[in-house]
Amino acid sequence: MSTLKEECGVFGIYGHPEASNLTYLGLYSLQHRGQESAGIVTADGYALHAHRQMGLVTDIFNEEIINKLKGKNAIGHVRYSTAGSSDNKNTQPILVTFDKGELAIAHNGNLTNARTLRNELEQQGSIFQSTTDTEVIIHLIAKSQEEKLVNRIIYALNRCKGAYSLLFLTPENLVAARDPNGFRPLVIGKLGNSFVVASESCAFELIGAEYLREVEPGEIIVINENGLQSFKPFPEVKQSSCVFELIYFARPDSYLNNKSVYQVRKQLGKQLAREHPVEADVIVAVPDSGVPAAMGFSEELNIPNEMGLLRSHYIGRTFIEPQQSIRDFGVKLKLNAIKEVIKDKRVVIVDDSIVRGTTSRKIVKMVREAGAKEVHMRISSPPMKFSCFYGIDTPSREELIANSLSLDEINHYITSDSLGYLSIEGIQIAIENHKKYDEGESYCNACFTGNYTVEITDSKLNLKQLNLFQRKNI
Numbered sequence: 001m002s003t004l005k006e007e008c009g010v011f012g013i014y015g016h017p018e019a020s021n022l023t024y025l026g027l028y029s030l031q032h033r034g035q036e037s038a039g040i041v042t043a044d045g046y047a048l049h050a051h052r053q054m055g056l057v058t059d060i061f062n063e064e065i066i067n068k069l070k071g072k073n074a075i076g077h078v079r080y081s082t083a084g085s086s087d088n089k090n091t092q093p094i095l096v097t098f099d100k101g102e103l104a105i106a107h108n109g110n111l112t113n114a115r116t117l118r119n120e121l122e123q124q125g126s127i128f129q130s131t132t133d134t135e136v137i138i139h140l141i142a143k144s145q146e147e148k149l150v151n152r153i154i155y156a157l158n159r160c161k162g163a164y165s166l167l168f169l170t171p172e173n174l175v176a177a178r179d180p181n182g183f184r185p186l187v188i189g190k191l192g193n194s195f196v197v198a199s200e201s202c203a204f205e206l207i208g209a210e211y212l213r214e215v216e217p218g219e220i221i222v223i224n225e226n227g228l229q230s231f232k233p234f235p236e237v238k239q240s241s242c243v244f245e246l247i248y249f250a251r252p253d254s255y256l257n258n259k260s261v262y263q264v265r266k267q268l269g270k271q272l273a274r275e276h277p278v279e280a281d282v283i284v285a286v287p288d289s290g291v292p293a294a295m296g297f298s299e300e301l302n303i304p305n306e307m308g309l310l311r312s313h314y315i316g317r318t319f320i321e322p323q324q325s326i327r328d329f330g331v332k333l334k335l336n337a338i339k340e341v342i343k344d345k346r347v348v349i350v351d352d353s354i355v356r357g358t359t360s361r362k363i364v365k366m367v368r369e370a371g372a373k374e375v376h377m378r379i380s381s382p383p384m385k386f387s388c389f390y391g392i393d394t395p396s397r398e399e400l401i402a403n404s405l406s407l408d409e410i411n412h413y414i415t416s417d418s419l420g421y422l423s424i425e426g427i428q429i430a431i432e433n434h435k436k437y438d439e440g441e442s443y444c445n446a447c448f449t450g451n452y453t454v455e456i457t458d459s460k461l462n463l464k465q466l467n468l469f470q471r472k473n474i
């Protein structure tokens with residue numbers, strides 16, 4: 001279920017005759033990370049070629065378009081806006097020509113000082129074409145006095161704060177960069193003699209590429225005809241990869257920080273069951289993201305896990321609702337209860353998170369109407385009390401239900417018989433249970449704790465995240 005939108009996904013490939021086709025497939029596997037727009041830029045050694053559009057990957061590209069995207073190197077992007085408005089001019093990869101030639105860039109993340117940088121650049125005469133924070137990086141690269149591309153990128157990224165997993169493409173180079181905290185994922189693999197880079201390893205599986213490793217936090221990788229070169233130009237800081245990728249965002253068949261997302265989610269469910277056991281007849285997941293946690297919960301308490309909620313995967317943008325409005329039309333379009341599973345049962349609903357609380361409230365109502373005797377809500381993450389400024393689209397703090405209501409009040413609001421959230425320590429236990437922490441491995445949990453590891457410079461300008469660059473007409 002989703003009331004909010006995901007952020008972005010990136011994919012890149014170097015040295016393959018079918019670069020555009022494979023990028024298309026890579027983006028298809030990353031579609032869960034952004035459904036608003038998608039784009040591919042290819043490089044044929046002389047020039048860059050681009051196709052970008054609003055919509056889903058399979059709607060945007062066809063054989064003719066793919067064939068026109070010539071070259072052995074490519075980068076691609078799927079987008080949901082976390083900064084900048086949602087329209088055509090903000091589609092990525094961004095492609096520019098400057099005095100060093102052509103450059104394309106694809107970004108997953110959110111800079112926390114983009115507004116500050118943009119103000120500064122505009123005062124120096126820069127003109128911006130889009131409202132995305134990503135364009136700031138391009139202006140900084142163009143401004144740099146360095147000769148080599150990688151040094152220009154280092155110059156630019158040294159000025160940027162916050163979250164970025166980036167891919168750059170020039171006629172000769174593919175460059176991957178990950179911010180020093182490693183907020184957003186980025187992995188590298190091989191397909192024959194070609195290198196591939198992607199937000200998540202699930203993109204490698206579809207094209208038959210072999211997973212090599214994570215792009216390390218603070219690492220810049222340059223791939224060109226000389227092979228692969230790795231740079232670590234930034235001062236080392238404590239890693240703070242987004243824990244919510246593990247809880248909700250990433251695809252369960254991906255590996256993050258060398259951990260199976262599916263296995264971690266299952267462990268989150270097991271730990272949740274230890275922390276908040278309940279006597280019940282059936283466990284029901286909120287599909288799709290609640291499924292692995294519900295399996296773990298059921299296994300731990302030895303209570304059957306059944307498909308009591310069905311999700312429709314074919315939701316388009318708008319629906320024509322009959323004039324005589326149907327009760328709970330919106331939620332029923334996405335989810336429906338299977339009465340056979342629920343009737344006369346004590347039901348535990350397992351979901352990965354509560355954001356505004358509206359989904360949970362509707363689900364509890366739906367399950368009661370399907371005849372449940374009791375409805376217990378269990379959430380495989382802690383109460384979400386703080387907004388994310390590092391690339392996940394969460395609403396403002398005021399809209400987060402756990403920011404203003406206590407556990408009892410939320411339980412009352414969503415009308416469940418009981419409510420249990422996983423503890424913050426519980427996340428750590430679940431991750432460790434699956435696989436020991438790698439040395440130095442640590443996670444950003446600011447959405448639960450308010451412990452922001454990178455300063456939010458722009459917030460001093462009193463900005464709402466989604467309106468980063470929107471201005472009144474002047």
Ligand code: AMP
Pocket residue numbers: 001002003004005006248286289351352353354355356357358359360392393394
């Ligand atoms: P809400 O009605 O706002 O409480 O939404 C809770 C539901 O949204 C849960 O089922 C989550 O799986 C899902 N969810 C949580 N975070 C996000 C997000 N950033 N984007 C989209 N969906 C989300």
